[in-house]
Amino acid sequence: MNQTDYYAVLDVSEQATADEIKRAYFRKVREHSPEEDPTGFQIVRTAYETLSDPQKRSDYDATRAFGGQIREWMDEAVEAMEDEEFDTAIDLLKRVVALNPHAYAAWDMLGSAYFAEEEYGNARRVFLKLVQEQPDVASHHLHLGACLLEEEDLAAARSALRRAHELQPYNAQPCILLSRSYRESQDWEQAIQWLERAIGADGKEDMFDFDALVELATTYVLMGDPDRVHHIGIRAEKILPADPDARRYGAHRFAAVGAMLHQARAFQAAAAFFAVASRLAPHDAQLREIAHDTDVHSRALRELDRLVHDREVVEPLKPICAYMVYGNLGLDEAKEIKPVAERAARDLSYHTPFDLQQSVRAIERKYPAVYELASDFFRETNIGRGGTAPRQQASSDVPDGCIGCGCWILIGIAVLAFLGQCNH
CATH class of the missing domain: 1.10.287.110 (DnaJ domain)
Structure with a gap:
């Protein structure tokens, strides 16, 4: 037989x-x-x-007639997907389903290729077909929910994702996407609850738990509570395996949260997340640079709190340094303090070159992050580096002990010109 x-x-x-x-x-x-x-x-x-069975017979006939060709196209489509050549994959998979309309694996891959190409409407139609023909397959509902979420149809997305969760309660992915849907509508309580369900959903710690923890950190940032993310980051880093691809992926996710924290002005937490990202991808020069810059930003703000009380630094330099730090960080405080910094620039003329030089050296020694962010100011104005004019005889309308008119012109014009060029 x-x-x-x-x-x-x-x-x-x-x-x-x-x-x-x-x-x-x-x-x-x-x-x-x-x-x-x-x-x-x-x-x-x-x-x-x-x-x-008419459907099974049609599927069997197609496989029987074109089995070799279908297998060849499927293999080529898989290779194209791995190479991120999604247009090629779409073309091959459309040929497969034309010959075998019930090749569900090909349909599923076709929907994924459309999704990767951000053709969410086409992807949605593919996964809707799969949901209708195979209603008990959780992945079809999951993928349909992801498409609807991208199309911002939150109610329909939640319905599909809940069905995926019902079919596979141990799968963290539907929970993570459900959390995102509630995050979109700023329903923070539901967003956090679904992420808590995702963590440990399958009874073990894996990359899905890592994703859920990163999403949880992101949610706290978006809801204006960035102080809670530090311990989440520590836990997430411990989950990552030693696999290089996993660590590169982890670096990308940590850097993304770090950028959000930086934008939320949580500079200390941002520095911590970027530092982790840099550790996970030690050969990424751009990440190292960002991690360094973020660390400088975080330290500079803390240093400013001490600098304002430091008697070793002349008073006018303090608001000028604050202005340079705030400006480099893109903070609104830069606009508020700029008039104060400009007045302080005029007051620099009441201090000797020696006092200014000693103050700048104190800033460089005790507040290195502030000094780094204000280095352009010190370099271009030449304050504290012996570049000012020698002290002249004080006139009757200039307080005793201050720099005379010639040095005031050099310092005042240089400082005010520099501050005027800043568009912070």
């Missing part, structure tokens, strides 16, 4: 009607009874179940 050709098993032609297939089945069952020939009976039974 030819086990692979169901038409030969039942001894019918490829054009056989449903009645002919049924009669052939009963005839073959008598020849291969379950008691005397259980193996032969099972082959006959499988052939009948396939050919008596």
Whole structure:
């Protein structure tokens, strides 16, 4: 008996009607009874179940006629997906489903290729077809929910994702996407609850738990509570395996949260997340630079709190340094303090070059992050580096001990010009 050709098993032609297939089945069952020939009976039974179902028969006919070609196209499509050549994959997969409309694996891959190309409408139509034809497959509902979420149809997305969660309660992905849907509508309580369900959903710590923890950190940042993310970051880093690809992925996720924290002015937390990202991807020069800059920003703000009380630094330099720090960080405080910094620039003329030089050296020694962010100011104005004019005889309308008119012109014009160029 030819086990692979169901038409030969039942001894019918490829054009056989449903009645002919049924009669052939009963005839073959008598020849291969379950008691005397259980193996032969099972082959006959499988052939009948396939050919008596119109959908299964169509699928079988396509595979039988074009099996080699379909397998070749599928292999090429998988390779194209791995190379992120999604247009090529889409073309190949469309050929597959045209020959075999019930090749669900090909349909699923086609939907994923459309999604990767951000063709969310086409992806949604593919996954909606799969949901209708295979309603008990959780991944179809998950992918449909992801498409609807991208299209901002939050209610429909939640419905699809809840169904995916019902079918696979141990899968963290539906929970993570449900959390994002509630985050979009700023329902923070629901967003956090779904992430808490995602963490440990399958009873073990894995990359899905890492993603859920990063999403939790992101949610706290967006809801204006960045102080809670530090311990989440520590826990997330511990989950990451030693695999290089996983660590590069982790670096990307940590850097993304770090950028959000920086934008939220949580500079200390941002520095911590960027430092982790830099550790996870030690050969990424750009990440190292960002981690350094963020660390400088974080330290500079803390240093400013001490600088304002430091008697070793002349008073006018303090608001000028604050202005430079705020400006480099893009903070609104820069606009508020700029008039104060400009007045302070004029007051610099009341201090000797020696006092200014000692103050700048104190800033460089005790407040290195502030000095780094204000370095352009010190370099271009040459304050504290011996570049000012020598002290002149004080006139009657200038307080005793201050720099005379010539030095005031050099310092005042240089400082005010520099501050005027700043568009912080």
